[in-house]
Amino acid sequence: MAPYVPPQKRSGDDNGTGEERARGAPQQQAPSQDARFSNSGDVRYAARGPVGRSDGWFGRQDGRRPDHFDTMSEVEVFGERKEKTGGGIDFDQYDKIPVEVTGEGNELFKPISTFPEFKLSAALQWNLDRCGYERPTPVQKHAIPIVVGGRDLMACAQTGSGKTCAFMVPCIEALLRSGPPAEVKGRGRPPPMPCALVLAPTRELAAQIHEESLKFAYNTGIQSRLIYGGADIREQLRELGKGTDILVATPGRLSDFIGRETVDMGLTQFLILDEADRMLDMGFEPQVREIVQYSGMGRSLEKGRKKQNMMFSATFGGTVQSMAGDFMVDYLFITVGRVGSCSETITQTLLYAEEGKGKTRALEKIYRDHAPPVGQLTVIFVETKKRADEIEVDLWQAGLRVCAIHGDRDQRQREIALEAFKSGENPILVATDVAARGLDISNVGLVINYDMPKQMDDYVHRIGRTGRAGKRGVAIGFVNERCRYCNELAELLKGAKQEVPGWLHTLAAENRSNYENSKGKGKATGKGGYGPSFGGQDVRQLAKAAEEKAKPVVPKEPERPKSPPRAIPDGWDDDSD
Numbered sequence: 001m002a003p004y005v006p007p008q009k010r011s012g013d014d015n016g017t018g019e020e021r022a023r024g025a026p027q028q029q030a031p032s033q034d035a036r037f038s039n040s041g042d043v044r045y046a047a048r049g050p051v052g053r054s055d056g057w058f059g060r061q062d063g064r065r066p067d068h069f070d071t072m073s074e075v076e077v078f079g080e081r082k083e084k085t086g087g088g089i090d091f092d093q094y095d096k097i098p099v100e101v102t103g104e105g106n107e108l109f110k111p112i113s114t115f116p117e118f119k120l121s122a123a124l125q126w127n128l129d130r131c132g133y134e135r136p137t138p139v140q141k142h143a144i145p146i147v148v149g150g151r152d153l154m155a156c157a158q159t160g161s162g163k164t165c166a167f168m169v170p171c172i173e174a175l176l177r178s179g180p181p182a183e184v185k186g187r188g189r190p191p192p193m194p195c196a197l198v199l200a201p202t203r204e205l206a207a208q209i210h211e212e213s214l215k216f217a218y219n220t221g222i223q224s225r226l227i228y229g230g231a232d233i234r235e236q237l238r239e240l241g242k243g244t245d246i247l248v249a250t251p252g253r254l255s256d257f258i259g260r261e262t263v264d265m266g267l268t269q270f271l272i273l274d275e276a277d278r279m280l281d282m283g284f285e286p287q288v289r290e291i292v293q294y295s296g297m298g299r300s301l302e303k304g305r306k307k308q309n310m311m312f313s314a315t316f317g318g319t320v321q322s323m324a325g326d327f328m329v330d331y332l333f334i335t336v337g338r339v340g341s342c343s344e345t346i347t348q349t350l351l352y353a354e355e356g357k358g359k360t361r362a363l364e365k366i367y368r369d370h371a372p373p374v375g376q377l378t379v380i381f382v383e384t385k386k387r388a389d390e391i392e393v394d395l396w397q398a399g400l401r402v403c404a405i406h407g408d409r410d411q412r413q414r415e416i417a418l419e420a421f422k423s424g425e426n427p428i429l430v431a432t433d434v435a436a437r438g439l440d441i442s443n444v445g446l447v448i449n450y451d452m453p454k455q456m457d458d459y460v461h462r463i464g465r466t467g468r469a470g471k472r473g474v475a476i477g478f479v480n481e482r483c484r485y486c487n488e489l490a491e492l493l494k495g496a497k498q499e500v501p502g503w504l505h506t507l508a509a510e511n512r513s514n515y516e517n518s519k520g521k522g523k524a525t526g527k528g529g530y531g532p533s534f535g536g537q538d539v540r541q542l543a544k545a546a547e548e549k550a551k552p553v554v555p556k557e558p559e560r561p562k563s564p565p566r567a568i569p570d571g572w573d574d575d576s577d
């Protein structure tokens with residue numbers, strides 16, 4: 001049995017046991033510091049401003065300290081140039097997905113079919129080309145004209161379908177078209193005043209969105225910054241002082257900064273909540289409401305500018321939509337694909353597995369039987385932090401290169417684990433829901449739900465870590481009596497054209513009768529319970545339909561024939577004789 005070595009103490013050579021090494025998985029030394037997570041990364045500091053430009057956003061003077069502008073090279077931002085492959089997306093398949101846009105005035109916004117057709121600013125179009133984005137995905141086709149056209153938006157689209165670009169690109173385009181806001185005059189240097197704010201539930205997701213925003217904003221003069229909890233506040237403040245036009249943040253840390261008055265949201269034109277439903281689940285509702293209020297929803301900006309709010313997720317239950325009603329104005333609602341559905345590019349298999357020691361042994365066997373090809377990665381989701389630790393140790397001792405990530409690991413440990421996973425050094429990641437949402441790691445070939453999540457929504461997000469952007473993936477779930485949404489799960493499988501095991505219905509019936517029996521005994525059913533909480537149908541449409549249904553039925557008058565039958569046949573009134 002291999003002695004367990006915690007991830008931060010592992011080096012490239014400690015893996016005499018590593019089966020992946022024998023199978024030729026790429027082995028890389030985990031970097032000592034992850035550039036993705038440090039705001040400065042490998043940034044070079046120009047001595048005096050961004051080389052020779054002071055027009056447009058390059059010349060904005062908010063809280064910027066001009067001697068601290070940073071310049072990043074093209075390769076630092078985008079990575080080495082790759083051959084154009086369309087990101088592996090099967091666009092012809094994508095184009096068959098039905099899209100619905102609801103809300104007043106939706107007919108005014110025609111979806112685009114190419115990026116150049118929208119006449120994006122030259123630098124932004126160049127950045128999209130450099131990212132290898134040849135065609136927009138369905139959510140991008142609809143969201144770009146709607147957001148640039150000034151409307152609030154709630155967008156529900158499958159995992160991995162390009163939502164980040166769908167909000168970031170129109171937001172940058174709108175900022176480029178309007179130019180920087182007028183300088184705020186006052187005593188001393190004003191604090192950073194972002195014009196766009198993106199809130200995300202986890203540090204990892206925020207870091208990823210920030211990384212994407214650097215690509216789209218490259219060479220536009222628009223500066224994007226990142227703040228999240230668990231990292232050095234002073235360092236983050238220093239970064240903000242270099243210019244903050246777009247701020248990507250987790251709610252807790254931003255709320256802290258707002259409280260200290262180290263950031264001013266008075267000029268925030270765009271507020272984007274990514275994975276808003278997750279933020280509510282994580283208990284961030286008070287902070288989100290406070291931030292929304294502080295960023296002055298309803299307050300007007302200078303002429304020609306208007307505050308806009310957006311929400312993006314693959315799932316939008318009723319609770320999050322009712323919150324949206326509190327702070328979005330006349331918003332349009334985009335649904336891509338089946339409501340709350342998952343991609344058909346993911347092959348889903350469910351296995352019955354009782355709780356107990358045998359489950360861990362089964363995990364090892366299932367992993368070995370279904371391990372993805374070399375170079376591809378596996379995520380194993382578990383319910384608790386303790387379970388994540390235990391499984392990491394068990395699998396490591398069984399000779400598999402694995403690392404774990406969960407909320408009790410400090411930021412550095414999380415960064416190291418994620419980097420070692422992404423590089424393929426540890427191609428198996430054991431994770432709690434910290435990693436369930438938004439993380440875009442293109443080569444995840446297998447997701448195992450060792451513990452099924454409590455809610456259907458989370459199942460959709462978890463398996464969405466594979467099969468991203470049109471690629472294929474496999475998801476295996478260990479199901480037993482604890483799963484409270486077997487019926488909905490069966491529906492989901494059917495909708496995604498997957499095999500539905502017969503025992504799932506039996507389990508659903510058993511669970512239902514247990515639930516019925518326990519009902520009057522005051523037992524809580526827990527979150528998720530019965531009935532689909534997942535999905536994302538525009539609640540306003542549902543309300544309208546319900547209203548229609550509730551209207552009293554007025555008996556209809558018998559329909560009159562268009563030309564009433566004549567009582568007097570032709571000729572009878574003829575008094576010609």
Ligand SMILES: Nc1ncnc2c1ncn2[C@@H]1O[C@H](COP(=O)(O)OP(=O)(O)OP(=O)(O)O)[C@@H](O)[C@H]1O
Nearest residue numbers: 087133135136137159160161162163164438440469
């Ligand atoms: N138009 C495009 N052409 C090619 N690749 C794209 C395009 N749009 C997005 N991608 C790529 O698709 C992947 C998934 O995008 P993204 O992470 O934004 O998806 P998402 O819908 O936000 O997923 P999730 O719901 O899991 O957060 C990324 O690697 C992104 O670079």
